[in-house]
Every structure is written in C-alpha cells, then in structure tokens.
Amino acid sequence: PPPLPILPLPSFSQLKWQQREVIMFLHFGPNTFTDSEWGTGAESPAIFNPTALDATQWAATAAAAGISLMILTAKHHDGFCLWPSKYTTHSVSRSPWKNGQGDVVEEFVTAATAQRIDVGLYLSPWDRHDRRYSHDLPYNEYYLAQLQELLKKYGNVKEIWFDGAKGQNAPNMSYYFSDWFAMVKELQSSINIFSDAGPDVRWVGNEKGFAGTSCWSTINRTSLAIGAEGITQYLNKGDPKGRDWVPPECDVSIREGLIPQKDAQILKQFKNTIDRIFTTNLAQNCSIKASSQRGQEFGPQNVIDDDHLWTYWAPKEDVDDHWIEIRSQGNERLRFNVVRIQEAIGLGQRIGRHEIYLDGKRIVDERESRSIGYKRLYRIKSGVVCGYALKVRFIEFKGVPLISSLGLHLDPFWNPTRLSSVPT
Ligand code: IPT
Structure with a gap:
C-alpha cells in the first residue's frame, strides 16, 4: 500500500497555487499618480486619469514571463475603487478617465483571460x-458588500489578498475576518485566501523576497493574528510542529x-534564466539508487520522471537510514551548481535535517539544510562542482521521506564571485 499522509495536508487549490511558483x-x-505607496484617502478622483492604461500590456508581460496568475489592487488604503462599486462614489465612476464609464478591474480580467492567465x-x-x-459594523458590512460585488461580477478569482497593513486612524477598528472569509469561499470555491494568518497562503514576513533558511509550509494559525506585531520571524520560517498548511508567499x-x-x-530574462537552468536535469542520465524501496510502485526512478507531485520514491517504513543517490553512468563526472529536491507534499511536509554529499564530501552547509517542502533549491556556494555521485541522506523526518523529484542543474552564467555576470 502507499504510505499514509501525515497531517496537515495542502488542499487541492493550495497545491495548484504552489505549482504556479511565480505570480504578478x-x-x-491613485498612488500611481501621486507617486506614493500609501495614499491618504483625501485624493480627488480627478487625479485618476490614465492616458496610457493598457491591461493587455500587463497580461502580455506576464504571459511572456510564464506567469499564470496576476493580482490587482481593486482598492488600496486610499479607498479609491478601480471598479464602479455600487456602494461608494469614491471610484472610477467619478474620475475623468473614460468619462466615468471605465472599469479597470474588468479590463484587467478581460486582458488576463485572453492570455489564459488566472486573476x-x-x-x-x-x-x-x-x-x-x-x-465596526457599518464598515464591515460595507466591506462585505464590496467583496460580494467583486467576487460575483468578474468570473473566477483564484487568489484574494487581505493586507494586514492598518494605520492609526482607527486603532481599535476590528475586522470580521471569519465573515469575510466565509463569504469568499462561498462565492469562489477554488480561491486561495492570502493574509498574515492564511487560511490558505501566508505572508512571508518581509517585502524583500526572502523565505527563511528553513521554511515550513506548516504553521499554527492560532499563533497568528492578521496585522499583528512580532510575528514576522514565525511567518518567515513556519513551524515544523504546525497544525495548519499555510505556505508562505x-x-x-x-x-x-x-x-x-x-x-x-x-522579467523575461528571469524566465529565460529559470528555463536555462532547469530545462536540463543531469540526473536524467544517471543511475538512481536508494537505501530501500517500499515496493514496485515507489522506486527511486520516480524522482526523475515528469510528475513532481504524485509519483515519488518511498523507502521502507521499518528502516532507520534513508538516503538516495544519483550516480553518473559512465566515466564522465557530473558538473553542476544547483541541487533541486522536492518532497511529495500531497502527503505532507516531512523532512527536517538532511545532508548532501558529492563523492563523500558535504557540499551544503549543515545550517542551511533543515527543511525541504515543495521545492528546495541549493545553489552550491563554491560554484560549479564536479563528481560522480551525489547522495542525499535524510537525518530528521516527521514520517518517512517521500521524494517526488531530484535535479542536478548547471547555471552556466552563475559565478559566486561575480553575481553581476548575468547575460542579457
Ligand atoms: C504588511 C502588512 O502588515 C502585512 O500584513 C502584509 O499584508 C504585508 O504588508 C504584505 O506585504 S505592511 C508592509 C508595509 C510591510
């Protein structure tokens, strides 16, 4: 039989989200016109008068970069609505743009859909x-009405963002998150809700693009409150003991x-770089050996097939030492600077400490190899390394390690001493 999953598990929609990898x-x-990040709310709708707005340009840019989902700020902190909401006049309906007849959300959705991009x-x-x-009550009702409007009018919405940013103008204002989330899920059954506390996707804890060196998709939602102080470290790392599946974005x-x-x-170069590095997996031509295997269906070959989720290597349960090895078939040494490891997260995130050896020598720092999850990419610090056999040994795990994919890759343009050597 297949191994039993360990809780918590991702939902189907969370797995779909995870596989997107890059979102725009x-x-x-109004902030676009005042060149600010947070508007004051006192901006006149008259300032919203784009002359070159082109949602097709946004969508084409996303499509060229291989992006499958785009998110738009329908309303930011300034309160100005990019669609003609029935519940306020502070919107595009009062702006000179298209004589008050415009709807940015609609243009955005139409452009994205035309390129088969989700919104x-x-x-x-x-x-x-x-x-x-x-x-509290009037505002929460207003907010619910707008959620309902947005989620009914524009077709499928795959992600919704609840920003925890909250200024001092009403410090005691409380949001009825449970009512909001229930409404969202009822109107859009396959949506992922983002906030500091999920429920489906969590903030990573900074706006610099860094996930924790160890990073778990599991966390305890009870330790999180949306917009709370002092939770950024926890958000950044997640929690190996977490009872909820809420991956970081x-x-x-x-x-x-x-x-x-x-x-x-x-952005296009970014996509080209990713394609260049990951199109070739050197492990593909290697022999793959593992410490044990659970049965026919769960052999180590599964780590080099095209499925990176549901086919995986599983070891026997009653063994303590678990490892998997990729060995060059001929006399040629393997030459790489990136190691990719993916867990079969459909059955839970399991692996803690692990060690990576090339011909018996550790090539990844002990402090940096303490979680894996959906996809862990190790860029080898010393640069390109050469050798015959790469071995991953699993030291700590919550349940037997299940590996869905392994890759050895070469980024020909990456040189640790000259990070600027990326070509155009
Ligand atoms: C920050 C919010 O506090 C947080 O809840 C999350 O929504 C995050 O933004 C998204 O980037 S506020 C930011 C100025 C740090």
Missing part, C-alpha cells in the same frame, strides 16, 4: 477614505503604472 502583483490606482484581487481592509471606517514591490520596458525585459 499589480499595485495600480486574483486585493481589497484593502484599511480604508482611509470611507466614513464608515472606524465604525513572497512579495516584492518595484515601481508602479504601465510596466516599464526595463522591468518587462528583466
């Missing part, structure tokens, strides 16, 4: 414009508006 987030609105929305809980804000902001040529180009 568009922060567009996500951001609706800021903190609202510095609406007068209901600071009155990294967000990094650059600049706003129409996507500048320079950014579109770098």
